[in-house]
Amino acid sequence: MADDQVNLSNCDTEPIHIPGQIQSHGFLVVVDAEQQIQFCSDNIEQFLSVSAAELIQKPLHFLESEIGYSLKPNFIADQLNLAKDAKKFDQFNPFAFNLAGVPYHLIIGLSGGYHLLEFEPVAATAPMDIEKVIGHTLFEILGKRVLQDLLDDTATQIRGITGYDRVMVYRFAEDGHGEVVSEARKDDLPAWLGLHYPASDIPKQARELYKLKLTRLIADVNTTPSRILSSGTDPEPLNLTNSQLRAVSPIHIQYLKNMGVSSSFSISLIYQNELWGLIACHHSSPKFIDYKSRQSARLIGQILSSALEYRQNDKIQQEQEEFIYHSKQLFSHLKENDNIEAALTSNSSTILDIVKASGAILVYNNKITRLGVTPNDVQLSGLILWVQKNIARSLYHNVSISAVYPPAWFYKDIASGMMVCVLSKEIKEYIIWFKPEIIQTVNWAGNPNKSFEPQEDGMKQISPRNSFEVWKQTVTGTSADWTTEEIKSAMNLKEEIIYIINAKASALRLLNEKLTLAYEELDAFSYTISHDLKNPLAVIKSYAQLLERDKSLGQQGKDFLKRISDRADKMNVMISEVLNYSRVGRLDIVYKSVDIAVMVKDIIADLKLLYASPDLHISTGEMPNLHGDRTMILQVFSNLISNAVKYSQQSRPSIIHIEGEVNAEETCYSVRDNGLGIVAEDHPKLFELFNRLDNAKDIEGSGVGLAIVKRIISKHQGRIWVESNLGAGSVFYVAFRHPTPAHP
Structure with missing residues (x-):
């Protein structure tokens, strides 16, 4: 891409995988499925006695004859066929041969339906037992148990293998900016350890390429790249994602020049299929390392990536075990206790223990229960109202509440970070955790805000920083990150609470249904019994009244009969009342x-x-x-x-x-x-x-x-x-x- 095409409007989406150029220390030939040459770099005349234009649309054996490899005819075609059959190229790369008495490597790669044939010189350095060096390097690296020691030793070992002036381990943060977390350097170079670099220094599309292409060499920032000529049969530009020689963005070239770097080499560090960081190597003069050395460095990067994953997984496992222990305790309390609030807040394990928070609140059943260090009641009232209006998803978290809710600035010392677990948005029930502010001083390598230069058309072109003097920034109102394990732990707790609430609600609903049925049956029974009692009572009263007419009956007998009649009347009234009570239910x-x-x-x-x-x-x-x-x-x-x-x-x-x-x-x-x-x-x-x-x-x-x-x-x-x-x-x-x- 030409310099005048890179401007403020498209820098972040600059198509660096299709630059249309290669670095000039090697040459490129591209063949299609029929082994016809469709692309060729225009510097091929510096290596062969034929021009790029003469090679375009020629069969592959024409190139082989120009190279003049006499020991084995069709040697490139044979390599291509073997690689295609194996469906990969690693075991066939590189193929070594001599060109005019100079040793070269042929590296085969893929670009859509094309095969990339890249020709690079073999480095003219003293031969060494690379396997022995790599074995010793890995032994040294893997012997380190502490993560920082592991990174430091890796930087030292890579510098020993490559000979670069400075080797840094550069780690990416979630927002894309990077920090130098380890370095090995020449004694006369200034230390860059601990310096931060803005995300724009290595933009998103570059980070994506680093995930696909694990090593990247820029041999000499001062050379002119070589254009790639096309047959014109394919309107799409040639994708150089898998290329060893892919040219460099002019912005990045200028950036390296401003740093005083003439050559760079990087090795990707991958953690859980994402770009964790880079091993970045800088040299003050042009420096070429050949394909085999780069592959050896790549192996070290892969081993380091595995070691990082192992140590990180070990740390995560310890954190997981702690969260799981407290979660199990909470789940047990929830099952045994009908009071959800008490189960979550009143035992040895509480909601505060399932994440690394300093405070938490439970908003449940129209009540707020506070644990640990939290904002006061007035502050919480405003914050909860904001949560009710703005938080829709089931789990929300950030590290700077005040960035989205400005009143939180006044209590950032105790609650800068917040994670919200929505139990029920409809009835406004939540669990909210808080993390305190961590004041940080970030040392940037120069002002992180890139400057812009006006162009004739009125647009602004990015001008890479010229100064890399330490530029300090104090970061306030921000807490420690919420880790993946904390988020998982909170989600698991929510699912368990919802399950328990639903289970208790179902049990209560079933009980209510049984009680309703029993109540209806009792109601009908009461009505039937009460109704049926009226007839025997009427008979009792009638006989009592008849006996009262007996002249031979004494006064005591008459009193007894009067009491029987009165009690029958009272019983009749009570039965009528019960009938009324039952009637209300029906x-x-x-x-x-x-x-x-x-x-x-x-x-x-x-x-x-x-x-x-x-x-x-x-x-x-x-x-x-x-x-x-x-x-x-x-x-x-x-x-x-x-x-x-x-x-x-x-x-x-x-x-x-x-x-x-x-x-x-x-x-x-x-x-x-x-x-x-x-x-x-x-x-x-x-x-x-x-x-x-x-x-x-x-x-x-x-x-x-x-x-x-x-x-x-x-x-x-x-x-x-x-x-x-x-x-x-x-x-x-x-x-x-x-x-x-x-x-x-």
Whole structure:
């Protein structure tokens, strides 16, 4: 790509795999499936007595005759055929031969449907036992147990093999920028250990190529690259991803020149199929290392990659084991404890232990539980509101909350990093972990912001940094990263919580279904038994009345018969009440607007006639209408008001007051009296069937009325409760919810 084509608009997508040029220390010939030459580098005349134009569209044996390899005819074609049959080229590369008395390597590669034939000189260096050197190097490297020692020794060994002035181990961060984490160098060179380089120094497309091509040599930044000539039969540019000689981006060439580097060589380090980093070699003068030496260096890189993976996996395994231990403890607590909140926060293992966090909160069941070091309640209130509005995915994490939620800047010292596990977005339940701020001073190799130079067309062309003096930057408001293992641990916990919640909900639903069925069966049984008891009671009373007419019966016998008749009447009343109670369970609600003022007025009139006492005073306040079943609501108010009158007869005067109040969600009525009152411990038993209070045994009643009231209120999805103290009267409250769209 020409220099004037590289500008601000396309630098990050510069197609460096199709530069249309090669480095000039070797030459390139490209043949198609029929072994016809379709591409050729224009510098071939420097190596052979034929031009690129003369070779284009010639058969491969024409090239072989020009090379003049007399020992074995068709030697290149034979290599191609063997490699194609094996479907790989490594075991056939390189093929060594002499060209005009100079040793060369032929390296075969693929480019789509083409074969790349790259010819490089063999390095004119003193011969060495490369296998012995590599064996010793690997022995030294793999003997290191500590990661930093491993990296340091690798840099030293690679420098010994290649002879470069400086060898660095360069590690990539998640955002693409890199850091020199180890180096071996000449004594007179400045140290670059610990320096950071922006992601734009090695842009994304270059990093992708490093994953595919594990070694990369730039022999001399000061030479002019050689163009690749094409037959023109293929409109697509030649892909040089697998090429050894691929030319270098002019931006990178200038970048190296600005660093004072004339030659570079890199070896890719791969971890879990991703680019972990590079072994980067720099030299102040042109330097060529041949294919075999590069392959040896590649082997060292692969061994180091495996060692990195082994040590990293060992570290991950230790972290995993710790998280798994605490997760198992939590899972056990969840299964054994019906209280989800207590299971997650109140045992030796809590949600704080399944990640490396300094604080955590559980937002569950309309309550916030805090663990460790967290923002205060006011700060959490704002943060949770932001989470509710902005976090949609099941797991969210970042290392700088304040970058997305600015108010978090004020508590970055305790919560710069945040991970959110969404248990339920609908009911706003979350687990949130926090990590504190880690203040870092990052040493950049020069100002990381590249400068731009204006061009005649008004665009800006990137100008690689000229200065690599240390440029310090203080990074604040950022926490340690959330590791892959922490994220997995949080996700596993969420899945277990959801499973347990669903399991408990299913069990509760099944229990409710069984209770409903049992309740219905008991209801039907009660109705049947109560109904069937009425006939025998009627017979008992009839016989008692007949016996009372017997003239020979003494007074004591007559008293006994009178008591039998009274008890039969009382039993009949109780059976009628039970029938009413059962009937409530079977009846459907017919929703209507009920005029409570008229209803209560009629009830009061009947009670005043019944009791006819001058000491009875019944008053009313506001009487808002209710929405429900008129017959059932009549039972509610009849029971409550008659009870208030009945249990306040001993007071002089007996004062009853009824009134209603409307709020946003419901209409609440109160029935107040100044009667006997109820001790606090009896309040929970008031609404049970056949329950009679000790201080009301002498007052007539069946013990069923309040149970009927409770059942009617529940059927209306309302509430009933009491406030009372012994000797201080009682206030009964009933609350009915406002109509819903289902009951207009």
